[in-house]
Structure formats: C-alpha cells, structure tokens
Amino acid sequence: MDVLALSRLQFAVTTMFHFIFVPLTLGLSVLTAWFETRYVKTGDETYLRMTKFWGKLFLINFALGVVTGITQEFQFGMNWAEYSRYVGDIFGAPLAIEATAAFFLESVFIGVWIFGWDKLSKKAHATTMCLAAFGTNLSALLILLANAWMQKPVGFVLRNNRAELNDFLAVATNPYGLIKFAHTLTSGYMVAGYFVMGIAAWHLIKKNEIDFFTRSFKTAAMFSLLAGIAVAATGDFHAVEIAKSQPTKFAAMESVWETQKGAPMHLLLWPDEANERNAVAGASVPGALSFLAFHDTNAEVKGLKSFPKEERPPVLPVYLSFRLMAILGGLMLGLSLLAVIMPRWKSFVDFKIFLYIMLAALPLPYITVQLGWLVAELGRQPWIVYGVLKTAGSTSSAVSAAQVAFSLAGFTVLYGVLGVIDIYLLIKYAKIGPEKAVPGMIPAKEVA
Amino acid sequence: MEILQITWFVLWAVLWSVYFMLDGFVFGVGFLSGFIAKNDTEKRILINSIGPVWDGNEVWLLTAGGATFAAFPTTYALMFSYLYTALLLLLFSLIVRGVSFEFRGKIDSAAWKSGWDAAIIISSFLPALLFGVAFGNIFKGLPMDAAGYHGGLISLLNPYGIVTGLLFVLLFAVHGALYATVKTVGDLSSRAFNLAKLLWIPLLLIAVVFLGYTTYATKLYDNYLKVPVLFIAPAVAVLAMVATYFFMIKNAALKAFTASCITIVFVCVTGVAGLFPNLIPSNLDPAFSLTIFNSSSSQYTLAIMTVVAGIFVPTVILYKIWAYRIFRAPLTEKDVLENKEAY
Numbered sequence: 001m002d003v004l005a006l007s008r009l010q011f012a013v014t015t016m017f018h019f020i021f022v023p024l025t026l027g028l029s030v031l032t033a034w035f036e037t038r039y040v041k042t043g044d045e046t047y048l049r050m051t052k053f054w055g056k057l058f059l060i061n062f063a064l065g066v067v068t069g070i071t072q073e074f075q076f077g078m079n080w081a082e083y084s085r086y087v088g089d090i091f092g093a094p095l096a097i098e099a100t101a102a103f104f105l106e107s108v109f110i111g112v113w114i115f116g117w118d119k120l121s122k123k124a125h126a127t128t129m130c131l132a133a134f135g136t137n138l139s140a141l142l143i144l145l146a147n148a149w150m151q152k153p154v155g156f157v158l159r160n161n162r163a164e165l166n167d168f169l170a171v172a173t174n175p176y177g178l179i180k181f182a183h184t185l186t187s188g189y190m191v192a193g194y195f196v197m198g199i200a201a202w203h204l205i206k207k208n209e210i211d212f213f214t215r216s217f218k219t220a221a222m223f224s225l226l227a228g229i230a231v232a233a234t235g236d237f238h239a240v241e242i243a244k245s246q247p248t249k250f251a252a253m254e255s256v257w258e259t260q261k262g263a264p265m266h267l268l269l270w271p272d273e274a275n276e277r278n279a280v281a282g283a284s285v286p287g288a289l290s291f292l293a294f295h296d297t298n299a300e301v302k303g304l305k306s307f308p309k310e311e312r313p314p315v316l317p318v319y320l321s322f323r324l325m326a327i328l329g330g331l332m333l334g335l336s337l338l339a340v341i342m343p344r345w346k347s348f349v350d351f352k353i354f355l356y357i358m359l360a361a362l363p364l365p366y367i368t369v370q371l372g373w374l375v376a377e378l379g380r381q382p383w384i385v386y387g388v389l390k391t392a393g394s395t396s397s398a399v400s401a402a403q404v405a406f407s408l409a410g411f412t413v414l415y416g417v418l419g420v421i422d423i424y425l426l427i428k429y430a431k432i433g434p435e436k437a438v439p440g441m442i443p444a445k446e447v448a
Numbered sequence: 449m450e451i452l453q454i455t456w457f458v459l460w461a462v463l464w465s466v467y468f469m470l471d472g473f474v475f476g477v478g479f480l481s482g483f484i485a486k487n488d489t490e491k492r493i494l495i496n497s498i499g500p501v502w503d504g505n506e507v508w509l510l511t512a513g514g515a516t517f518a519a520f521p522t523t524y525a526l527m528f529s530y531l532y533t534a535l536l537l538l539l540f541s542l543i544v545r546g547v548s549f550e551f552r553g554k555i556d557s558a559a560w561k562s563g564w565d566a567a568i569i570i571s572s573f574l575p576a577l578l579f580g581v582a583f584g585n586i587f588k589g590l591p592m593d594a595a596g597y598h599g600g601l602i603s604l605l606n607p608y609g610i611v612t613g614l615l616f617v618l619l620f621a622v623h624g625a626l627y628a629t630v631k632t633v634g635d636l637s638s639r640a641f642n643l644a645k646l647l648w649i650p651l652l653l654i655a656v657v658f659l660g661y662t663t664y665a666t667k668l669y670d671n672y673l674k675v676p677v678l679f680i681a682p683a684v685a686v687l688a689m690v691a692t693y694f695f696m697i698k699n700a701a702l703k704a705f706t707a708s709c710i711t712i713v714f715v716c717v718t719g720v721a722g723l724f725p726n727l728i729p730s731n732l733d734p735a736f737s738l739t740i741f742n743s744s745s746s747q748y749t750l751a752i753m754t755v756v757a758g759i760f761v762p763t764v765i766l767y768k769i770w771a772y773r774i775f776r777a778p779l780t781e782k783d784v785l786e787n788k789e790a791y
Contacts, residue, residue: 101760111499
C-alpha cells in the first residue's frame, strides 16, 4: 500500500477507535451530572450511589477517550501535512478553540470532581460534574464544526495558494455543522442510555440492588427515548442538508444512478457499481426519496451518473452503512419506547426475556454511530474538503510508506491492548455493582 | 501589520513554557516515582499528588499544538510531518502515561501494579527526553530546503539534541522531586527533597554545557547580540536555577519549587527569544526557514484567534488556580488509604 492508503487506514483505525469512547463520554457525563444534581436537590442517598457507580464507569471509559484524542490533533500535521497547510487558516481555529474553551474545562473539573468529594460542598461538587459535562459537549460542537467545514466548506476564499478564512461567523454557524452536532450528540446520549440500561438489566436479571437498578434503568430509558426522537428528527434534517450540499454522498447513500424527479425509495436494493445501475431495486415507494431529500415528493434527485466517475464515492459501503444505520436507529427508537413503558409494569424484573434483550442491545448504538461516521467520511470521498481539495493530494510528502506502516502497526497493537484492558475493567466494575448502602457512608463534611 | 504575528509568537512561547512548567513536574514525579517511593502506598501517594491536575496540565500541550495549527499552519504541517517518528513515540508515551494513572489501581494484583509502575516510569521519561531533543533540534535548525526535509529520527539524536534532551530530563527531575517534596509528608517528602538536591548538581553541569554549546551549535545568540536587553532571559534562568539550590539548602521546598518553575519558563524563553522571527530555522539555507511571517495564518484568522485567546486563556488560568488551591494540602497515607476515589 502507498502512503495515501496507509494514512487513510490509520486515520480510520485511530478515529473509529477514539469514537468507541467518545459517545459514552458525551452521554454518561450528562447522566452522572443529572444523578448528582438530583442528589443535591433531594438528598436521596440512592442518587449519590448512582452518581458514584455510573461515575466510576464513566471515568474508566473517559481515560481512553482522552488519551486517544491527543492522536487526533497530532495526526493532521503528521499524516496530512498538505491538507493542514492548505486549510489550516480555517481548520486550525476550531481545534485551537476546542482545546482552550472545552478541553481545559473538561479536564480541570473532572480532576476536581474525582478528588474533591471531601473538599467541596455538595452543591459545588455537583457543579464540577456539570461543568465537565458541558466541556465534553462543547468540544463535540467545535470538532463537528471543523468536520462540517470539510463536508460543506463555507466562509472562505482561495488565495495565496491555500484556503483562507474570510467569514468566521459562517464557519461557526454552518448549518451542516449545527445539525451534525445535534445528530451526533443525541446519538451519543443513546449510547449512554443503552449502556446504563444494558448493565442495569444484567443486575436485574441477577436480582441485585433491584431498586437502584430499576431507577437507573428508568432514567436511562427516558433519556434514550428523548435522545432517539431527536436522533431521528435531526437525521431527517441532516439528510436534507446532505442532499443540498453533497449530492454525490446522498446519491451513494441510496444508490441513485439516474437523475430524476419524484424519485422513489427502494426498500429492496443492491447496487451494481460496475454497470452503473442497481442489480436489485424492488418494493418501491414512489416519491419517497425526493421527499427524504427535499421534503417534496416531486423534487429532482441527482443521480451518480450526473457526476464524473472520479468524483463519486464508493457506493456499496456508503449505501450499506447508511441503510443499516437507519434500520438500527429505527429499531432502537422502538426499543427505547418499550423500555420506558415496561418498568411501569410491576413484575417487570421477572420478565427476563425483555431484560436479556436490553442487555444484548447494549452494543447496538455503538455499531450504529460507527456506521454513521462511515457514511459521513466515505461518502465525502474522493474529497477531503468537499469540492475544494481531494484526499489524494493531502498527505505528507516528507513521510514514507514504511513510516506509516510502522505507526499503523504501532497504533493497532497499542490500541488493541488498551481497548481489551479498558473493556475488561468496564465489565469488571459494572459487575461489582454499586457500593452497599450503609448509614454514614457520606463523608462528614457533606452532611454538615 | 506584523503585530498579530508577533503577538502569536509571544503566545506560542507562553503556551510551551507553561506546558513545560506544568507537565514537567508530572513527568518528573512519574519517572522518579520508582526511586522516591519504597512501597505501594507511597507510590499511590505520588500518583495521587498529581492525580487531580495531570490531565489539565496535558491540555496545555493540546493548546500549544492547536495554536500552532491555527496561527502558523505551515509550521504545524511541516514540523509534525518532519518529526513524524519522534512525535509518534511521544504520542505512544503520553497515551500509556495517561491510562497507567487510571488503570494501575483498578486490579489488586502485585504483578499488574508493578507492570503499570514500569509503564509510568518509561512513559514519563521518554517524553521529557523527546521534547528536549525536539526543541534542541529546532534551536539548531532542521535540514530543510526546496526539496523538503533531509533528516530522520537518527539525525535528531545529534550531540546538541541529546544535550538539550538531558537538560529537559534533569530540569523536570529536579522540578518533579521538589513537587513531590511539597506535596507529601515525612520520610517520603525528605527522600524526594534529598533526591532534588542530589540531581541539582548534574542539572547545573548540563545547563552550563547547554549554554556554552548553544553559542557554537546554534544561531540563537545572534538576536541577543542585536538586542542585548534579551540577555535578561538567560540571566533570570540562571539566577532562578541558583536560587532553587539556595532555597533547598534553606529547607524552603515551596520556594525552591517556585524558583524551579521560573527556571523552566525562562529556559524556554531563552530558546524561543533566540529563534525570533523563526519558528523552525533551516540549517541548510535561511531562505527555507519557517518564520512567523511566511508560515502564519491570514490577518483575519489571527485577529479572531487573538480575541479567542484573550477571553479563554485568562479564564482558564483563573479556574486552574482555583483548582490548585483546592488541592494545595500535602497528601498523607490516610488520604490515599481512606479515599475510595483515589487512584
């Protein structure tokens, strides 16, 4: 493989690995902050135990998210020097703002949160978690605005042999970025909701701490349902935004070859890329695709044949990722609704099949968010910045294929080992369960 | 208008100096932990002394990197790709260091813990050395011309690079030992203090070698001869280094640690002031040096980033001071053994 292929593979490996830990961080920081806020408001000790138990799992997960994040900032320069030089005037700003505005907030207040239990008042302590959660969510906004600029470049001009920023506000309010932020954030909340429900279900099957885990389950179920509705709604608007600003990505998502008005959606579909057509296209809903794209059943949808071959993304992986993401998303939305309703039924903890389903569903949102990123990033190809700069011309000229092969092997081994350890520790501490409720478990200062 | 480039050059220097001042003691405590601590509890005390702050300190590196990207994208692109393998080793070290703090105490097994103890020592020592080697080579200039970069990992390990690497290692060693002295009590604290005193002698030697070698290996002093007032920077660095020892003899560990902070900041300032207006000089042909003028972002981006930095950097400093004040008390055995949230 050449430098380009290796660099792309390395970016995919390191970024997708990083994104195993990020979505849970986004959602579980909010849930932990919620539990602790409830504890401060009500004084109910179960909320304190929930804060500590879910907070501990949050931290084990957070550790790997943080350290793999450093790679993200370094590798733009290391592997994508030409890209960094060409667009750094625009792309560097959100990254620098992310570090100064969000990472400091997150890291400093999580440090205070972990070690500050007996040094702060209850209220101040809960506030540190709220600030940390705000920091993680803010960092998502900034990095997604940066990514959105690669999808839909705005507020720039080509001059001095590079892209230069000329409208910061346009980049900061890029509609593509805002909708992507809402979609990504709420899907991260679903990951956290399913994480909590899955672990709670496991303990409920074992009849451990029934009150503690029923309450955790209920909160997570409501959180997942609300997030799921938001994921679906923002997903719909996201699709419209893509149809408008990235027609080749949209065409690949639904494997559309011919440009047509009133385009149908095919429930059964298999692309035949070599012959620029679909091998299978059945169970069609007339006008549905036009509606998905422009909220108008008569609108014209651009087909891939309207674009030169060298400007089309790989169709099959984009199509499959999108379709599978949408199916899993719909499935989880239904399951979230069920999860909200079920606990109202008294003997729900005896309904083991349901609990096993919720346990088995824990990995689903993880898979779904990865598929979403595959659609986003593969669908943008062959562009690194849509319509402006191609991926092929963006690597580092000073770096050899051997160097990237070496670093890719290093990342794979290191991340593999750390990933196994982290998941092992998450399972270990999830199984141990919360500390037993004993009178006087709260440090003296907190009572006073 | 060159004022924005100069502003960002100063800010660039500040970010790196603060980063080394803060993460420097975390590195020092990390790679000296095996020599200062005698048992598991003492190791835990050391790790917990940096526990609340290490992550926040590391973010200064991300900020320095992000600032380089936003303000000097060409330098960011070339510096990071030219130093590829060195940065890769740095990344691996920082990744391992971060997780070792979190993972070490999570399984109660002697083999598990001693494995992570070794990981902490190596992953704290390597970045200290690598940062020094990298900055030594930046001071010296990289072999770059119209055809690009003509170096590699091995060529970075030249004598001047190694001297700067050792300077960083010893600076951070004394710094970390003093931090451990201030943040612990009893035997552990005195052991750390004695180690700081012991390490100060080789630090002084390597600092003298570095200052002398710099005249010969780099062009840093050209700026000093042009603007003699700049000599204040190395003078402060040397005075602060001597003051560190003076306070150690007086048994004033906190004052010695403060002097050590000043030393690190002014060692960085000394180097960076000599670089101006270069960020990375070329040692083949000055026409290919990366300067703050030929590698910077547009005036518009620099102006926006100046506003951003003007708002957030002071805010960050304020709440970081607040956080440090919360954890200002030294750690005792009791703190670590009785706190279930401790590392």
